Amino acid sequence: MTEKIAHLLRHGQPDTNVAIQGWVRTKRELKEFTFLEINDGSALANLQVVLEPSLPDYKDLLKKLNTGASVEISGTLAASPAKGQRIELKATTLQLYGEADPETYPLQKKRHSMEFLREIGHLRARTNTFGAVFRVRNACAAAIHQFFQDRDFLWVHTPIISASDCEGAGEMFTVTGFNLNKIPRNEAQEIDYSQDFFGRQAYLTVSGQLEAEVMATAFSNVYTFGPTFRAENSNTSRHLAEFWMVEPEMAFCDLVGDMDLAEAFLKHIFKTVLERCPEDMEFFNQRIDNSVLATADNIINNQFERVTYTEAIALLEKAKKKFEYPVKWGLDLQSEHERYLAEELFKKPTIVTDYPVEIKAFYMRLSDDEKTVRAMDILAPKIGEIIGGSQREERLDVLEQRIINQGLNPKDYWWYLDLRRFGTVPHAGFGLGFERLVQFMTGMGNIRDVIPFPRAPLTVEF
RNA sequence: UGCCAGAUAGCUCAAUGGCGGAGCUGGCGGCUGUUAACCGCAAGGUUGUGGGUUCGAGUCCCACUCUGGCAGCCA
Incomplete structure (x- = not known):
């Protein structure tokens, strides 16, 4: 069974076997082994994972474990000998779910501007x-x-769809079932909402207050x-x-x-x-x-x-x-x-x-x-x-x-x-x-x- | 919608009207229990789009598109 990183960072004990799933934030390759930082969204902090050359396919995997890749890692928790984290995970098995090509993955190992991140709204989380x-x-x-x-x-x-333009507050979005290329109009050439889905003009709500008052009574x-x-x-x-x-x-x-x-x-x-x-x-x-x-x-x-x-x-x-x-x-x-x-x-x-x-x-x-x-x-x-x-x-x-x-x-x-x-x-x-x-x-x-x-x-x- | 500022490498930004640069990322190599590591090397560009001025425009002018800040409207 896999565990959430937030839980391990807080309560994880050395010498216990655990498995985690998440995304690679950074990779630091050393001569004798490699550090991975894994994040699963459960906490701000990452879990540091230690990969040693004894890991199956070590060399081949390393090339693919770039920022953004998704993985499942199992291994043994250990007290970290270095400063910066209480515990770390020594990996015994690693499954790579999905790679993230570092040439094209937009998120880099660096600070980005909020404006740029808004342009990649699907990845900024x-x-x-x-x-x-x-x-x-x-x-x-x-x-x-x-x-x-x-x-x-x-x-x-x-309701989200409402007929009352209550408060006269602000512009409202109209909700319609009309084919916009063929909108029915009356003799005065006004839009004939009596033929629309609700039989009258309807809007997206600007406030639930009037309905809340109904329920409060x-x-x-x-x-x-x-x-x-x-x-x-x-x-x-x-x-x-x-x-x-x-x-x-x-x-x-x-x-x-x-x-x-x-x-x-x-x-x-x-x-x-x-x-x-x-x-x-x-x-x-x-x-x-x-x-x-x-x-x-x-x-x-x-x-x-x-x-x-x-x-x-x-x-x-x-x-x-x-x-x-x-x-x-x-x-x-x-x-x-x-x-x-x-x-x-x-x-x-x-x-x-x-x-x-x-x-x-x-x-x-x-x-x-x-x-x-x-x-x-x-x-x-x-x-x-x-x-x-x-x-x-x-x-x-x-x-x-x-x-x-x-x-x-x-x-x-x-x-x-x-x-x-x-x-x-x-x-x-x-x-x-x-x-x-x-x-x-x-x-x-x-x-x-x-x-x-x-x-x-x-x-x-x- | 109004006012102001901006748009140059993947990102963040430089460049007096006269040969388009840097840092970071990514790539390669080295080194190290590392911490957004560090050191070295190479690579990376139709300067938002369309016009105009000029011998020459990233740079000046006009329009457009988009982005940001502020304001209005509001929560």
């Missing part, structure tokens, strides 16, 4: 950096489920965790056309409870990932961003700053820094303002609450002053907005008026309004961009490097 990223991404996902499951939140599966506490889509032509280091979102929704909860949950949530994820992936996190701190561990410590051990939008505006007006965009009550905070608050002023995650009603979505609960809504954004240093949430408007008449005021048709939201018509409750929730969390955690500069197969404008090859 075999590098140290991407191995660490995707292990940490997995640990984040597991920690998220654990956090909610421990608190009796129900994981609800909201039956199960009290729920969360979604799945892909969402935006057809925006955004070309930045923190936007994707397809990304994963986490959206908890809680019945009988107000904005303070929402913020408390969000803060506990982020603390739990950072703590769990640090415990589970210490080597990977150390790697990020050394090679990617030397503030990663300090940031994690800051998140885990400090209270987040909480300010109202009105207070934030006052602080920005007092700031000595010159901003490109104006600071004025009623205008939305720009990236530079968010970064100033989180990075320079408070130097930690900052929750801004109670935004002007005009710049936020219709479903956010109107405050008694009728000028602000019970919304909150959590601003993270470097990343900007990582969580956006709100207490939802639970009053039917107020919600209907808000929909109308935003130029939307209440009829399109009939089932959403029914939630307020029948057994309405105060409720609140938030949305977390999963890739932004992984970015924040790892210090990776570009969001396209924290998702295995990034989708963005002109980017869909792998």
